[in-house]
Amino acid sequence: MSNYRIQFCLSMFFLFSNICFAKICLPRKHVALFVFGDSLFDVGNNNYINTTTDMQANIPPYGETFFKYSTGRFSDGRVIPDFIDMHFYAKLPLILPYLHPAYTYQQYINGANFASAGAGALVETREGLVIDLNTQLTYFKNVHKLLRERLGEAETKNLLSRAVYLISIGSNDYIVQVVGNSSAFSSYSQDQYVDIVIGNLTNVIKEIYKKGGRKFGFLESGPLGCLPLGKMLANGTGSCWEDISALPKLHNSALSAVLQKLKKQLRGFRYSYTNFYDLETDLMNYPSKYGFKEGNVACCGTGPYRGFSSCGGKGAVKEYELCDNPNNYVFFDSAHPTERANQFFAQQMWSGNDSVTVPQNLKTLFED
Numbered sequence: 388m389s390n391y392r393i394q395f396c397l398s399m400f401f402l403f404s405n406i407c408f409a410k411i412c413l414p415r416k417h418v419a420l421f422v423f424g425d426s427l428f429d430v431g432n433n434n435y436i437n438t439t440t441d442m443q444a445n446i447p448p449y450g451e452t453f454f455k456y457s458t459g460r461f462s463d464g465r466v467i468p469d470f471i472d473m474h475f476y477a478k479l480p481l482i483l484p485y486l487h488p489a490y491t492y493q494q495y496i497n498g499a500n501f502a503s504a505g506a507g508a509l510v511e512t513r514e515g516l517v518i519d520l521n522t523q524l525t526y527f528k529n530v531h532k533l534l535r536e537r538l539g540e541a542e543t544k545n546l547l548s549r550a551v552y553l554i555s556i557g558s559n560d561y562i563v564q565v566v567g568n569s570s571a572f573s574s575y576s577q578d579q580y581v582d583i584v585i586g587n588l589t590n591v592i593k594e595i596y597k598k599g600g601r602k603f604g605f606l607e608s609g610p611l612g613c614l615p616l617g618k619m620l621a622n623g624t625g626s627c628w629e630d631i632s633a634l635p636k637l638h639n640s641a642l643s644a645v646l647q648k649l650k651k652q653l654r655g656f657r658y659s660y661t662n663f664y665d666l667e668t669d670l671m672n673y674p675s676k677y678g679f680k681e682g683n684v685a686c687c688g689t690g691p692y693r694g695f696s697s698c699g700g701k702g703a704v705k706e707y708e709l710c711d712n713p714n715n716y717v718f719f720d721s722a723h724p725t726e727r728a729n730q731f732f733a734q735q736m737w738s739g740n741d742s743v744t745v746p747q748n749l750k751t752l753f754e755d
C-alpha cells in the first residue's frame with residue numbers, strides 16, 4: 388500500500404469506519420481467503436520444498452497461457468483459488484504461496500495459500516515430499532499467532548471468523564493407496580481407509596473452527612479413474628480405470644455427511660460444497676456443451692490420452708507432446724485442468740446454482 392493510500396485510509400477512518408491497525412486498513416467487510424489442499428489449489432508452495440520433479444510444475448509449458456512463465460501451478464495458467472481471489476479482491480494482485488520468501492505479515496490479512504501438489508490428508512501420503520494437511524494446519528496456526536501479536540485477540544478472531552477457508556484434499560490419499568507404496572494401510576478396507584482420511588480432514592476443520600474459522604468451501608474428489616492418467620492406466624481401452632473408481636465416490640458421500648453433521652454440532656459453522664465429481668465428468672463427456680473441443684486427451688504429456696505425466700520433460704521421460712491451444716482442452720496434463728476449465732470450476736464454486744454447489748455458494752458465504 389502506498390503512503391498516500393495509508394494516509395487517505397487513516398483520514399477516512401471515521402467517515403467509512405474502516406478498521407486500521409498500525410499501517411494497515413481493512414474495510415469493515417474485509418474477507419480473507421485461506422486455502423488448504425493439493426495440486427488443484429497449489430499456487431507454487433512446492434517450489435520451496437525439497438521434493439521430486441513430478442511434485443513441481445516450475446518448468447514450461449506450465450503457466451504459458453496466463454503468466455508466460457512457470458509459477459509452480461499445475462496448469463497452463465491460473466488455478467481455482469486464483470479466480471476466487473480475483474472475483475473477490477477485484478483484480479488485486481494474486482496471492483503468493485505461503486512459502487514464498489516475499490510473502491509477509493501484511494499479506495496475511497488477505498489470507499494465505501498453504502496448498503501443496505501431491506498432498507493428502509494423511510501424513511503418510513508421499514511423506515517427506517509434500518506439505519501434508521496437518522503441516523498446512525501448523526502453518527495456519529503460525530499465521531494466527533502472528534496476527535494475534537499484531538492485531539490483538541479480538542480483532543484476529545474477527546478477521547478469522549469473517550474469512551473463508553477453501554479445502555481440496557483426499558484424491559492423493561486414494562491415488563497413493565492404489566498405485567503407491569502406502570504399506571501402512573494396505574490391509575485396510577476401502578471404507579476403513581476413507582474413514583481415516585475423512586477423520587483427519589474433520590480434525591483439521593475443527594482446529595480451524597477453534598481459531599475462529601466459520602465459513603468453509605469444499606471441492607470434492609474428482610473422477611480419478613477417468614482422468615487421462617486413469618484412462619492410460621486402463622490400458623487405453625477408453626474405459627475408466629476401475630481400481631480407483633469407488634474411492635472418490637465413497638470419499639464424497641462421507642464428506643458430505645460429515646459436513647451436515649458439523650453444521651449441527653458447531654455453532655455458526657457454514658459451508659459450501661461443490662459437486663466437482665459430476666462437473667468434471669460432464670466436461671469430459673460433453674466438452675462441446677462448455678465450449679471445449681477435447682475432454683479426454685490431455686494437452687500436454689505422452690502415451691494414450693497423454694496420460695503419462697512427462698509434461699515439461701523434467702522427469703525421466705524427456706519427450707512430450709503439446710497441443711496448440713490449451714483453451715480447447717479440459718485437461719492440461721494427465722490429471723490437472725486447463726486454466727479455462729479451472730475458470731469454469733471456480734465460477735461454479737462462486738455462483739453455482741443449488742444443483743451444483745450446496746447448501747450455499749461461495750458468493751453468499753463471502754457476502755454475509
Ligand SMILES: *[C@@H]1O[C@H](CO)[C@@H](O)[C@H](O)[C@H]1NC(C)=O
Pocket residue numbers: 436437
Ligand atoms: C534441501 O536439500 C538441500 C540439499 O540436500 C539441503 O541443503 C537443504 O537444506 C534442504 N532444504 C530443506 C528445506 O530441507
Ligand SMILES: *[C@@H]1O[C@H](CO)[C@@H](O)[C@H](O)[C@H]1NC(C)=O
Pocket residue numbers: 566567568
Ligand atoms: C515403491 O518402493 C520401491 C522401494 O522402496 C521403489 O523402488 C518404487 O519406486 C516405489 N514405487 C512407487 C510407485 O512409489
Ligand SMILES: *[C@@H]1O[C@H](CO)[C@@H](O)[C@H](O)[C@H]1NC(C)=O
Pocket residue numbers: 509510511582583584585586587590
Ligand atoms: C489420522 O490419520 C492417521 C494416520 O496418519 C490415523 O492413524 C488416525 O487414526 C487418523 N485420525 C482419525 C481421527 O481418523
Ligand SMILES: *[C@@H]1O[C@H](CO)[C@@H](O)[C@H](O)[C@H]1NC(C)=O
Pocket residue numbers: 620621622628629
Ligand atoms: C493392462 O495390461 C496389463 C498387461 O497386459 C495387465 O497386467 C493389466 O491388468 C491391464 N490393466 C487393466 C486395468 O486392464
Ligand SMILES: *[C@@H]1O[C@H](CO)[C@@H](O)[C@H](O)[C@H]1NC(C)=O
Pocket residue numbers: 739740741742743
Ligand atoms: C445449474 O447449473 C448447471 C451447471 O452450470 C446447469 O447445467 C443446470 O442447468 C443449472 N440448473 C438450473 C436449475 O438452473
